[in-house]
Amino acid sequence: MLVETGHFALALALALSLVQAVMPVWAARAGEPALRQVAVQAALGSFACVLFAFAALTYAHATSDFSVQNVVDNSHTAKPFIYKISGVWGNHEGSLLLWVLILTLFGACVAVAKSAVPPVLRANTLGVQGFITFVFVLFMIATSNPFSRVMPAPIEGRDLNPLLQDAGLAIHPPLLYVGYVGFSITFAFAVAALIDGRIDAVWARAVRPWTLIAWSFLTLGIAMGSYWAYYELGWGGWWFWDPVENASLMPWIAGTALLHSTVVMEKRDALKVWTVLLAILTFSLSLLGTFIVRSGVLTSVHSFATDPTRGVFILAILILFIGGSLTLFAWRAPLLRQGGLFAPISREGSLVLNNLFLVAACATVFVGTLYPLLLEMLTGEKISVGPPFFNFTFVPLAVPLLLIVPFGQALAWKRGDALAASQRLFAAMAAALAVGLGAAALHWGGPVLAPVGVGLGAYLIVGSALEIISRARGYGASRARGASVIWRRALGLPRSAWGTAIAHAGVGVVVLGIAAQGWATEGLATLKSGGTLAAGPYVATLDRVAPRTGPNYEETVAYLTIRNKAGDEIGHVETSKRFYPSRQMAVTESGLLTVGASQVYASLGEIQPDGAGLRLYHKPYVLLIWLGAVVMALGGGLSLTDRRMRVGAPVRARAKGLPPAAVPAE
Amino acid sequence: MRAAALLVLALLAAGPARAVQPDEVLPDPTLEHRAREISAGLRCLVCQNQSIDDSDAPLAKDLRLIVRERLKAGDTNQAVEDYVVRRYGEFVLLRPVFGLHTLLLWATPLLAILLGGFGIWRLARRKAPPPERRLTTAEEDEVAALLRRD
Numbered sequence: 129m130l131v132e133t134g135h136f137a138l139a140l141a142l143a144l145s146l147v148q149a150v151m152p153v154w155a156a157r158a159g160e161p162a163l164r165q166v167a168v169q170a171a172l173g174s175f176a177c178v179l180f181a182f183a184a185l186t187y188a189h190a191t192s193d194f195s196v197q198n199v200v201d202n203s204h205t206a207k208p209f210i211y212k213i214s215g216v217w218g219n220h221e222g223s224l225l226l227w228v229l230i231l232t233l234f235g236a237c238v239a240v241a242k243s244a245v246p247p248v249l250r251a252n253t254l255g256v257q258g259f260i261t262f263v264f265v266l267f268m269i270a271t272s273n274p275f276s277r278v279m280p281a282p283i284e285g286r287d288l289n290p291l292l293q294d295a296g297l298a299i300h301p302p303l304l305y306v307g308y309v310g311f312s313i314t315f316a317f318a319v320a321a322l323i324d325g326r327i328d329a330v331w332a333r334a335v336r337p338w339t340l341i342a343w344s345f346l347t348l349g350i351a352m353g354s355y356w357a358y359y360e361l362g363w364g365g366w367w368f369w370d371p372v373e374n375a376s377l378m379p380w381i382a383g384t385a386l387l388h389s390t391v392v393m394e395k396r397d398a399l400k401v402w403t404v405l406l407a408i409l410t411f412s413l414s415l416l417g418t419f420i421v422r423s424g425v426l427t428s429v430h431s432f433a434t435d436p437t438r439g440v441f442i443l444a445i446l447i448l449f450i451g452g453s454l455t456l457f458a459w460r461a462p463l464l465r466q467g468g469l470f471a472p473i474s475r476e477g478s479l480v481l482n483n484l485f486l487v488a489a490c491a492t493v494f495v496g497t498l499y500p501l502l503l504e505m506l507t508g509e510k511i512s513v514g515p516p517f518f519n520f521t522f523v524p525l526a527v528p529l530l531l532i533v534p535f536g537q538a539l540a541w542k543r544g545d546a547l548a549a550s551q552r553l554f555a556a557m558a559a560a561l562a563v564g565l566g567a568a569a570l571h572w573g574g575p576v577l578a579p580v581g582v583g584l585g586a587y588l589i590v591g592s593a594l595e596i597i598s599r600a601r602g603y604g605a606s607r608a609r610g611a612s613v614i615w616r617r618a619l620g621l622p623r624s625a626w627g628t629a630i631a632h633a634g635v636g637v638v639v640l641g642i643a644a645q646g647w648a649t650e651g652l653a654t655l656k657s658g659g660t661l662a663a664g665p666y667v668a669t670l671d672r673v674a675p676r677t678g679p680n681y682e683e684t685v686a687y688l689t690i691r692n693k694a695g696d697e698i699g700h701v702e703t704s705k706r707f708y709p710s711r712q713m714a715v716t717e718s719g720l721l722t723v724g725a726s727q728v729y730a731s732l733g734e735i736q737p738d739g740a741g742l743r744l745y746h747k748p749y750v751l752l753i754w755l756g757a758v759v760m761a762l763g764g765g766l767s768l769t770d771r772r773m774r775v776g777a778p779v780r781a782r783a784k785g786l787p788p789a790a791v792p793a794e
Numbered sequence: 795m796r797a798a799a800l801l802v803l804a805l806l807a808a809g810p811a812r813a814v815q816p817d818e819v820l821p822d823p824t825l826e827h828r829a830r831e832i833s834a835g836l837r838c839l840v841c842q843n844q845s846i847d848d849s850d851a852p853l854a855k856d857l858r859l860i861v862r863e864r865l866k867a868g869d870t871n872q873a874v875e876d877y878v879v880r881r882y883g884e885f886v887l888l889r890p891v892f893g894l895h896t897l898l899l900w901a902t903p904l905l906a907i908l909l910g911g912f913g914i915w916r917l918a919r920r921k922a923p924p925p926e927r928r929l930t931t932a933e934e935d936e937v938a939a940l941l942r943r944d
Contacts, residue, residue, distance in 0.1 A: 368843065
């Protein structure tokens with residue numbers, strides 16, 4: 129019964145989203161401002177409906193209701209409860225419902241946010257958001273209904289893919305989706321601006337918090353996915369340039385560019401048309417990310433045809449949104465007034481360079497991911513584009529980009545002084561050189577690029593710290609002397625300044641972690657009980673191999689003791705081979721031992737009567753890769769709490785009779 | 795025909811195995827290092843986007859053994875790659891060759907930078923923007939109301 133109600137709620141959401149899509153545009157045409165309010169109500173209503181539908185599906189999964197096809201396909205009574213919940217979005221239909229839930233949540237947020245957004249812009253934005261919701265709910269109801277019943281109901285379900293039965297996978301998709309879907313708001317704002325035919329700094333300010341939220345979550349989502357692949361896939365890599373990974377990286381790169389171009393637009397009234405185009409591209413790439421992955425077209429051209437209705441529908445959606453918005457852009461963009469001149473050596477000049485390199489990197493990933501597909505379709509030739517290609521092309525684009533990060537920060541708006549900026553960054557360059565040379569000396573004869581990367585990471589981190597220090601110190605007559613004065617002033621800097629510095633330092637941390645992988649070591653051997661295997665500074669001893677029974681699997685576990693070279697015990701690690709009888713599938717569970725930011729990584733190979741094949745890695749400072757991403761997201765979050773970003777702050781300040789909050793000068 | 799041959803190969807080499815096995819490792823460390831380097835650039839033909847170095851498929855194991863055999867026979871890295879490409883086609887290379895059919899692929903980063911750079915150059919050369927758009931009457935009233943209130 130609840131399942132049918134959920135199904136009905138979804139249909140209601142379809143109707144409400146259509147109202148939300150049509151009313152604001154009509155209100156603008158008819159000159160009836162009162163009608164605009166309908167869009168707000170409709171946005172709240174469709175969120176409530178989708179929330180109810182999601183709750184109904186969750187209930188069906190939690191109670192293992194095997195009369196629902198979706199539960200039968202993805203659940204099992206013996207499955208641990210947490211995976212019964214995460215199994216709701218661990219499949220095509222359910223993940224779509226989560227996607228739409230987040231979409232309507234964002235719509236509801238825009239509807240109730242008290243902000244200085246002009247009413248027409250807000251109404252049009254809600255309308256665009258409503259249209260997106262409408263199309264996706266329609267897609268779900270027409271081709272991917274999570275509420276389909278099955279008759280007669282089977283006694284047992286088919287269980288969730290064992291690879292997905294993992295805590296990482298429970299939170300990875302929601303994080304990623306908040307990121308993807310968050311960019312729908314910037315997209316909606318962009319299309320609304322195109323419909324309206326005007327755009328200004330207010331638009332940029334209205335869009336920025338949403339971009340920040342989406343970007344921060346996408347950063348976390350990608351990092352989470354990368355960590356999951358690292359420990360679950362069992363061969364110790366952290367990024368594989370897999371099409372699925374690239375699909376999430378592309379909107380992230382475009383979103384990063386968007387984040388920076390909106391700053392230029394807000395401060396200097398420049399790059400308007402470009403920013404609108406970026407907003408459209410970012411969401412288009414998010415759509416591509418979500419649905420091209422879902423359709424399976426990336427793994428094989430032929431799997432696209434396994435479910436023709438779904439495939440054709442996805443193609444239609446992509447053409448509608450990407451083609452439609454780009455057409456609208458080509459038609460309406462000339463109406464948007466171009467403004468703002470800029471000198472090449474200035475903060476905005478460096479941000480333009482940032483956009484150039486980011487977009488080039490994004491284009492490279494895009495072409496690299498889709499090229500084999502197109503080539504096969506056009507000529508029938510089959511080629512592979514793998515990690516060697518991406519490393520070769522992506523790194524040369526990323527390095528200059530990272531080099532200009534502290535420079536841009538050190539340059540003033542309008543007209544910067546390159547020489548003064550270099551002088552300010554002297555300490556960062558010195559630190560980079562010292563750290564890089566130190567690392568090279570420590571690992572003489574090792575890989576060449578690793579110390580360079582370490583130096584680059586140090587340069588970014590010190591550069592970010594210098595930015596805060598020099599801003600706190602001030603210039604000219606007000607130049608502070610004592611450290612305590614600088615510290616006090618630093619605490620008084622706007623949160624967005626801190627957020628920027630922290631996010632950039634986070635990039636430096638990621639670079640450090642990546643560079644350190646050049647010194648990763650690996651050992652491989654077949655061990656008997658009591659045998660040892662070394663990797664880097666650690667030695668693993670195989671204590672025993674024994675079977676064990678889990679809640680819904682059987683496993684063979686290798687118990688290892690890790691010691692350092694001196695023979696002191698550091699800890700214990702278990703790695704196992706699991707067999708899930710419900711899916712007849714075997715997976716390898718790797719064992720991890722964290723020592724500081726480094727990890728010892730053990731992966732079980734072939735099991736033999738008197739021992740086991742074992743792979744042992746030492747991954748120095750590998751955790752920095754993901755911690756750095758978390759730091760980046762924290763920086764984004766901190767920027768979000770900045771006074772001028774807080775949605776509705778000026779309104780409240782005025783209501784209390786206080787003077788409007790002063791905008792901190794950059 | 796080739797698919798059939800692959801299938802036969804896969805069936806013959808059935809049995810559990812994952813990534814490089816201890817028994818595959820060459821006694822000569824330099825040779826083994828070269829083998830690993832080559833393996834990381836060869837695609838496992840039956841997997842989704844995995845190199846034969848990472849893959850646990852039986853076919854990947856065969857390829858790893860072929861690579862090691864060729865190396866033992868004294869082939870250069872390039873010769874080993876050519877040998878594998880002759881047998882399995884270009885699809886096996888994770889780093890696509892540079893040729894007419896991959897020209898656009900390899901040129902993309904450079905093209906993007908050049909095109910973008912050209913756009914920026916034009917933007918930087920632009921003259922001062924035309925005057926500000928006039929406010930509508932309704933907006934003028936709104937401004938007047940705001941000014942009165944202060």
